[in-house]
Amino acid sequence: MNFNFLSPVPDLVLAHTELLSMQAIGRKLKVHSAQNGIPDLDGVDVAIIGVLENRNDVNYIGEEFQLNEIRKSFYGLFPGSWNTTVADLGDINKGESVEDTYFALKTAVSLLIKKNIIPIILGGSQDLTYANYRAYDNVIPMVNIVNVDSQFNLGDSTKPIKNNSYVGKIILDQPYNLFNYATIGYQTYFNSQEEIDLMDSLYFESYRLGEVSKDITIVEPVLRDANIVSIDLNSVKGAEVSLNQKHSPNGLDGKEICAISRYAGISNKVTSFGIYEYKPSKDDEITSMLVSQMLWYFIEGVNYRVKDDDFSDDRNxxxxxxxxxxxxxxxxxxxxxxxxxxxxxxxxxxxxxxxxxxxxxxxxxxxxxxxxxxxxxxxxxxxxxxxx
Incomplete structure (x- = not known):
């Protein structure tokens, strides 16, 4: 399987893994390392891919970022009683152009879902969801996307794609494969009335932050029906994350974002899961630990999937x-x-x-x-x- 555009997990992270308990996740993963190359993917259920691309962030000013802190935090957690095999395939670096990065991500996701491996994408800007969506062009006829976000990200689709307008491109670019788009945790004051009206006129679904916080279980059915789940870390309230990550005093709390991640994992239809808009800062332990716990809960959900939607036998x-x-x-x-x-x-x-x-x-x-x-x-x- 050709993944030559993936760079290995940094040696710095692997050296840190050597200090972990033998029971920790980092000791049980199949890891893409410089020494051993890409691991054998036979029997792998879930594969983590980092994408170090943030040039289409509307606030991009040339800053670089890496995912080492997330990996260190995640590797240090202990697995549940899982039968799920996890691989970390390393990172897709920035291409010559953003389109090159999109192509690499689309190729990787497409290869993995055809092998029945669920990719977890750890990303820079959320416009990478567009490349994730395009990976399904030759896989299934219609796609359902759930976006966990304070904003709809519909934007002006006539302008170049950005992290606050990529959904407009998904809706209007051929081939037209989008069936349903749902937003969980939106906050009205971050969305123009035109966007709210457009969501209604297209019969897309939206769940306000207040509704979700009042009863988190209302989002389980829409996640059960999703193929792609995309989470914007800016949907999490500022008190739960580190300095660079703070976006809004209101948002989902740690328990809610982890519950949503678990619902996404339990869903039999979810075949790719992405966490975006990660912005490391010097006091970063708290955000990287939150992302690690979201990963943990997603994998926990995958482990407990139950095939319960076979209605051909009326005893079921x-x-x-x-x-x-x-x-x-x-x-x-x-x-x-x-x-x-x-x-x-x-x-x-x-x-x-x-x-x-x-x-x-x-x-x-x-x-x-x-x-x-x-x-x-x-x-x-x-x-x-x-x-x-």
């Missing part, structure tokens, strides 16, 4: 039918996990995008709302998208 689920505004809504509840789905009816007369999306993850509350004659919002948006 219970089926519930309710009537809402003369519309028959059909719900399924897994006997294995207790997770819920709702059926989206096919509209035969139109060009149906949803061939693979007939069942939409939902919550038990959606079912209870339907019993009270309320249409679940996720169902309504998916149904409307299917009519467009």
């Amino acid at each position: 689920y219970q089926k519930y039918i309710t009537l809402v505004e003369s519309e028959e809504l059909v719900f399924y509840k897994s006997n294995k996990t207790g997770r819920w789905w709702i059926e989206i009816p096919f509209l035969n007369e139109i060009n149906n995008k949803l061939k693979r999306h007939t069942l939409l993850p939902c919550t038990h509350k959606d079912y209870l709302d339907a019993c009270e004659n309320k249409v679940p919002e996720r169902w309504y948006k998916a149904f409307q998208k299917n009519c467009i």
Whole structure:
């Protein structure tokens, strides 16, 4: 497998690993080192790739960064009782141009997902999500993206791509593979009314910070339905991170961002996971430790994945039918996990995008709302998208 554009994990980090307990993650990883080269990927479930690219950050002023502190923190943690094999493939350095970096990331992600290995991307600026998305062009027909962010990042798609406008490029650039885009933890005052209206008109989903903090479980269904999860570290409140990383006094706290990471890991559909906008500073231990714990919880989630969405055998689920505004809504509840789905009816007369999306993850509350004659919002948006 040709990954010659990846540079090895720095010797500085590997020397630090030698001092760790034999039980630590750093002792159990398959690591790309200068001495041994890229490890054998047979049996690997999750692969970490650093991407040292931040030139499309709107605030970029030429600063370099590295991921050594994150690696040291992560390597020093202890694994759970995992059966998951993890590799660290090292870093993609800045290319001659940003497009070169995008191409290298797209190639790496595409190769990994075709081998059923989940890439974890540790990045500079979040526009790298665009390259991550393009890796799916020849893999699956429609892609769902979840962005954990205080902003929608739709931006002006007629201008060059930046970390605050890459979603506009994803929506408008061919091939058109985006089915659903959802933002978790957005803060209204960071988003123009035009962007909020555009999210609504495209029937994309958005979860305000207050909603998420009140009940973190509401985001589990949308993460269960995601292929790509992209986390902007600026969605975390300033008190939880180090000096350079501080963005806003309000945001998700450490427990919430780790719970979201675990939900992403548990999802059977998530095949790539990225953490972006990392900005090291001299007092950096706290941010690097938070990112390490997010990685830990994501891998923990992957380890506990359960195949509970096989509805071909009626012993695996219970089926519930309710009537809402003369519309028959059909719900399924897994006997294995207790997770819920709702059926989206096919509209035969139109060009149906949803061939693979007939069942939409939902919550038990959606079912209870339907019993009270309320249409679940996720169902309504998916149904409307299917009519467009």
